[in-house]
Amino acid sequence: MATPRETILTVLHARLSALPATALRSEVLPERVPAEGLLILRDGEPGEPEVTLSPLAYHYQHRAEIEAVVQGADRDAAFDTLTASIGSALATDRTLGGLCDWVEAEAPRPADLPIEGAASLKAAVIPVVLHYSTADPLG
Template sequence: MTSKREAVLKAVTARIVGALPGAEVKRNLAKAERIGPGGLVVVRDGDPGEPEVTLSPLTYLYSHRVPVEIAAYESATLPREAVIDQMLGAIGASFVSDRTLGGLCDWIEAEAPVTDDVETLGALPGRIAEFSILAIYATSDPLG
């Protein structure tokens, strides 16, 4: 049986894939070798942190920050800043449309991104944005 943490991480990744159909979406990619024409998204497992614990019934409430990195180049019609902005907007709208992630979470939202340039040898400079998805969920077992 899949743990609640893993189910939330898979659902976050699937939601991003649905929001950005042209992007390459990877989970826990060690080192990006290239940014594809539709952009690259890396979803990391993050740290669920110390849970709040309630007794009777025993419940662990996590505020899990899931780090997300997106990278893109300019398109034929848009500068790289606009491409990143559109990608961020699509991801944000996807999570706003269902704040419970299909019932897996009590609440989910994206936090504000930090953006920067990314340069690779022999390629035009790209743009990267790093942010977290905050998923708040409860489980009866910290490992389950």
């Protein structure tokens, strides 16, 4: 049986996989970026939980990261479309089917990355804060 943390990350990856861009999880950046863009979900850091004792519960503000990458002549528009689609996908259900108390993405900080002999990449890391509680920090 998967832990609540793993279940949440799996559902978040599934939500991203429904977008037109290729969605990977914890993979290295491939040599080629698909025309629709590329998303790589990183597990991130659960951070220090707040603890309540009765009943015992650990309340996390887990910071996962989505690496968003586009390439091509119209990078700015493609990047804008890609990030907007991530926001829409998260806004459809901010609890990921009741697994989280709240899910919210933070604003990206895009950067243009030159590639020798190819079109530049436009990329950003988009932090996604997952608020959830669990009875065991390891389970």
